[in-house]
Each structure stands twice: as structure tokens, then as C-alpha cells.
Amino acid sequence: MPEVRAGELLLRVVYLSLDPYVGSILRGRHMGEAPPEPGNVIPGRGLGQVLVSKAPGYSAGDYVLAETGWRDHAVVKADCVRRVGTGIAPLSAYLGAAGMPGLTAYAGLHHLAKIRGGENVLISSAAGAVGGTAGQIAKILGASRVIGLAGSDKKCSLTVQNYGFDDCINYRTPDWQDKLRAAFPQGIDVYFDNVGGELLMAALTNLAHYGRIVLCGLASQYHAEERPAGPNPGLYIAKRAQLFGLVVYDFEKEQDAYSEMAGEWIRQRQLVVMEDRVDGLENAPHHFEKLMRGENLGKAIVVVGPEAQ
Numbered sequence: 387m388p389e390v391r392a393g394e395l396l397l398r399v400v401y402l403s404l405d406p407y408v409g410s411i412l413r414g415r416h417m418g419e420a421p422p423e424p425g426n427v428i429p430g431r432g433l434g435q436v437l438v439s440k441a442p443g444y445s446a447g448d449y450v451l452a453e454t455g456w457r458d459h460a461v462v463k464a465d466c467v468r469r470v471g472t473g474i475a476p477l478s479a480y481l482g483a484a485g486m487p488g489l490t491a492y493a494g495l496h497h498l499a500k501i502r503g504g505e506n507v508l509i510s511s512a513a514g515a516v517g518g519t520a521g522q523i524a525k526i527l528g529a530s531r532v533i534g535l536a537g538s539d540k541k542c543s544l545t546v547q548n549y550g551f552d553d554c555i556n557y558r559t560p561d562w563q564d565k566l567r568a569a570f571p572q573g574i575d576v577y578f579d580n581v582g583g584e585l586l587m588a589a590l591t592n593l594a595h596y597g598r599i600v601l602c603g604l605a606s607q608y609h610a611e612e613r614p615a616g617p618n619p620g621l622y623i624a625k626r627a628q629l630f631g632l633v634v635y636d637f638e639k640e641q642d643a644y645s646e647m648a649g650e651w652i653r654q655r656q657l658v659v660m661e662d663r664v665d666g667l668e669n670a671p672h673h674f675e676k677l678m679r680g681e682n683l684g685k686a687i688v689v690v691g692p693e694a695q
């Protein structure tokens with residue numbers, strides 16, 4: 387075990403979060419962050435339980451969120467962690483719907499798109515951590531119709547059955563663009579984009595006048611060597627569109643308040659948590675590859691240790 391100094395905590399990692407931004411860091415494409423050198427720890431957020439505390443305000447047994455990296459134990463500075471309550475189950479929801487991906491969905495819909503009651507909303511990567519939460523939050527905030535885009539029939543049916551989307555279109559079927567047009571006879575008021583590329587183009591084409599687009603992710607470019615050219619700005623002009631680039635770090639101060647609100651939604655069953663779990667840290671690389679190939683169903687989580695000990 388590493389030595390624990392004043393102001394630090396020794397954690398046993400219970401859950402490790404796998405997120406697409408880690409792929410961007412490893413490729414040297416994440417907001418100027420340098421990739422780790424070979425032999426160093428792969429970055430990642432974890433939910434851990436305090437084993438040893440040398441920091442005021444924390445005791446053995448407390449649960450915290452921290453930048454633990456891909457490890458089963460980590461020493462972290464206490465002023466860099468967030469304490470979490472034990473009021474929601476599973477606790478791993480603090481890494482997903484009640485955590486950073488959830489805040490991303492909420493910030494995009496509430497703060498940027500300023501979604502209003504009765505609006506028609508389209509969400510891509512609808513079965514994923516951000517997209518699945520965004521669809522449910524859009525409903526909570528009063529959207530009248532929420533349609534998802536996802537990459538398989540299985541993802542689509544889970545999105546409708548588990549998350550309560552009104553419908554979901556598999557964009558790998560040949561007539562998906564016709565289905566999209568038919569799903570929005572009045573046009574799309576808000577598009578929450580996790581993907582970019584062809585899906586963004588299709589959403590833009592079907593946008594209502596004065597529609598808003600939240601640009602959240604670029605999943606279609608995960609494996610692209612070069613950045614493709616964007617759509618002709620004429621389309622944005624014709625639609626009188628508003629575009630919002632979203633960076634969740636801008637909303638970090640709201641994380642605790644959001645987690646509390648999302649926790650209540652989870653307890654009331656207004657917000658359903660769907661996870662793609664694997665047991666054992668040794669399976670993290672394989673599970674991460676699955677996420678980067680788009681084969682995950684819900685929030686990708688590695689269970690590193692038992693929740694209660």
C-alpha cells in the first residue's frame with residue numbers, strides 16, 4: 387500500500403467509470419491534455435471507499451468520487467474528491483445518471499437549449515449514458531415527444547422500454563432518414579447530438595425553424611484519422627438554427643446540486659439507471675474496447691470491489 391500523507395485519503399476503488407473522453411486522452415485529442423506515458427496509470431474516475439483518512443472531515447467507510455485512474459487502490463488528495471451519500475442504489479449511479487454524464491445531459495437541455503414544455507426532441511446515442519439520461523430529463527422538463535437514434539434494434543427497444551422514449555430509430559437501417567422525417571412532422575425543436583457526422587446532418591435537415599442543437603459528442607469520429615468537413619453553413623441559416631457547444635466542466639459547480647436532484651428522480655423512478663457492467667479490473671481494457679466500438683448498453687462500469695465491506 388502506498389504511504390498516506392497529511393491531507394490525503396487511501397481509497398479502495400469500488401467502481402471504475404469508463405468514458406469516451408478517456409479514449410480521446412489516450413489519442414492526445416482531449417482539450418490539450420497529454421496522453422499518459424506507457425507504463426503510467428490510465429486516467430479515469432472512480433467511486434471509492436475510504437480505508438485510511440489523514441484529512442479532516444473524512445473517515446474510514448466514507449464513499450467518495452475521485453480521479454483514481456485504473457487501479458484497485460489509490461491515494462488521493464482530499465480536496466480533489468467529492469463525497470457521495472448512500473441514499474441511492476446502485477451507488478455507481480454517481481458515475482452515470484447522477485454523475486458527470488447526467489450533469490452533461492441536464493446542462494445541455496436546461497442551461498443551453500433551455501428546453502420548454504411541449505417541445506419535440508431528438509437524441510443520438512440514445513441507449514448510452516448521456517443520451518439515455520438526456521431523453522429522460524427532456525421528459526421530466528416537459529418535452530412532449532422524445533425520439534432516440536441508436537445503432538441497433540436491441541438498443542432501440544431498451545431505450546423505449548427502459549427509458550420511456552416515445553420512439554427510437556435504428557440509424558443502421560436503410561430507411562432511417564424517412565422514419566426520422568415522419569417522426570417529426572413539425573420539425574425537431576431540440577437535437578442533443580452525441581455523434582456528429584451523418585446524424586447531425588440529418589437532424590439539421592429536419593430541424594424546425596429556430597431549432598436548437600446541443601453539440602455534446604463526436605462518437606462518429608472516434609476512429610477517424612482526419613476530421614471531416616462540416617455541413618454547409620447555409621443549412622444553419624435557412625433553419626435560423628442556434629448551436630451550443632457543450633463542455634460539462636463549465637458546470638462543475640452544479641454537480642452536487644444536480645446529483646441530489648437526480649438522486650431524488652432515481653428514488654421516484656422518474657430516472658432509470660441502465661448499466662453495462664463487468665466484474666474485475668483485469669477486464670477493464672476489453673470493456674473499454676467494447677465502449678469505443680459502440681457495443682455498450684448503458685453506462686459502462688467496471689466493478690472493482692464489493693459495494694459494502
Ligand SMILES: NC(=O)c1ccc[n+]([C@@H]2O[C@H](COP(=O)([O-])OP(=O)(O)OC[C@H]3O[C@@H](n4cnc5c(N)ncnc54)[C@H](OP(=O)(O)O)[C@@H]3O)[C@@H](O)[C@H]2O)c1
Pocket residue numbers: 405406407486487490510511512513514515516517535536537538541580581601602603604605606607608609632633634635677678679680681682684685686
Ligand atoms: N461535451 C461534454 O462535456 C461531454 C461530457 C460527457 C460525454 N460527452 C460525449 O457524449 C457522448 C456520449 O458519451 P457516453 O459516455 O454517454 O457514451 P455512450 O453513449 O454510452 O457510448 C458511446 C456511443 O456512441 C455511439 N456511436 C456512434 N458512432 C460510433 C462509432 N463510430 N464508434 C463507436 N460508437 C459510436 C454508440 O451508440 P450507437 O450504437 O447508438 O450509435 C456508442 O454506444 C460521447 O461522444 C462523449 O464523448 C461529452
